[in-house]
Amino acid sequence: MVSPKKTPRPLSADAMALIARRFAVLSEPMRLRLLHALFAGEKSVNELVGLTGGTQTNVSRHLQTLTQAHMLTRRKEGLQVFYAISDPSIFQLCELVCGSLEKQFSRQADVFARQGG
Amino acid sequence: MVSPKKTPRPLSADAMALIARRFAVLSEPMRLRLLHALFAGEKSVNELVGLTGGTQTNVSRHLQTLTQAHMLTRRKEGLQVFYAISDPSIFQLCELVCGSLEKQFSRQADVFARQGG
DNA sequence: GCGTTATATGCATATATGCTCATATAAACA
DNA sequence: TGTTTATATGAGCATATATGCATATAACGC
Numbered sequence: 080m081v082s083p084k085k086t087p088r089p090l091s092a093d094a095m096a097l098i099a100r101r102f103a104v105l106s107e108p109m110r111l112r113l114l115h116a117l118f119a120g121e122k123s124v125n126e127l128v129g130l131t132g133g134t135q136t137n138v139s140r141h142l143q144t145l146t147q148a149h150m151l152t153r154r155k156e157g158l159q160v161f162y163a164i165s166d167p168s169i170f171q172l173c174e175l176v177c178g179s180l181e182k183q184f185s186r187q188a189d190v191f192a193r194q195g196g
Numbered sequence: 197m198v199s200p201k202k203t204p205r206p207l208s209a210d211a212m213a214l215i216a217r218r219f220a221v222l223s224e225p226m227r228l229r230l231l232h233a234l235f236a237g238e239k240s241v242n243e244l245v246g247l248t249g250g251t252q253t254n255v256s257r258h259l260q261t262l263t264q265a266h267m268l269t270r271r272k273e274g275l276q277v278f279y280a281i282s283d284p285s286i287f288q289l290c291e292l293v294c295g296s297l298e299k300q301f302s303r304q305a306d307v308f309a310r311q312g313g
Numbered sequence: 314g315c316g317t318t319a320t321a322t323g324c325a326t327a328t329a330t331g332c333t334c335a336t337a338t339a340a341a342c343a
Numbered sequence: 344t345g346t347t348t349a350t351a352t353g354a355g356c357a358t359a360t361a362t363g364c365a366t367a368t369a370a371c372g373c
Contacts, residue, residue: 106220168296
């Protein structure tokens with residue numbers, strides 16, 4: 080469907096592994112739910128547990144993964160720890176994927192409509 | 197680091213799972229290598245085996261995964277099967293992630309430079 | 314039909330990853 | 344000091360997924 084475009088840039092195998100890792104971090108529903116909850120701004124772990132419906136253990140683990148991937152920042156204040164999105168490209172990434180999925184589904188809906196009608 | 201932005205759009209748990217799945221497809225180095233090889237245009241399975249250094253079995257499997265995710269199209273011509281990128285957003289996704297990683301590493305390089313100097 | 318080439322797939326296995334339970338750390342407070 | 348609250352982590356289990364070997368399918372030429 081897509082004709083040859085200008086290759087964005089050359090990518091080493093190592094670079095490719097890093098990119099893959101980044102996508103992997105974004106490939107878990109619970110982590111996406113956490114990011115989504117953080118779209119509105121900084122939240123404590125307990126708030127995120129409430130918002131996502133996950134267990135405290137699991138939420139904490141995923142927050143660690145996101146932080147190690149440099150997608151979140153961690154700020155401790157008394158007993159609480161607050162997390163916030165630190166990488167603005169996360170927003171764009173999700174937008175891009177959402178848009179692509181919407182197109183895909185609207186095409187599929189189109190096919191069903193044609194079959195049905 | 198990032199102040200509350202306008203929330204891009206509300207996302208159901210189902211939508212989130214679909215987005216996660218899409219990121220998961222992009223989270224394997226071999227699949228990224230295949231996509232990268234296809235940036236220049238349509239290629240046969242054998243060509244991709246040569247370009248990526250993978251086994252025929254493995255390349256075929258990953259091509260299937262990418263095709264089922266609607267990222268590639270499949271065209272059979274005689275004995276050969278040609279694959280091509282069908283979703284232009286793949287280019288943008290990789291660009292975004294590359295850019296984000298570059299920023300991250302230049303910041304880290306900065307820190308090292310400050311420590312060293 | 315038979316053989317050859319290109320691609321796909323069933324099965325087995327290894328590795329990674331997510332999840333939970335129980336427990337550890339860490340801060341606040343009495 | 345001991346207690347409570349908020350968060351993190353070690354260990355074990357379950358599941359997913361990537362990979363390779365052998366083999367199946369499919370198209371072509373003889």
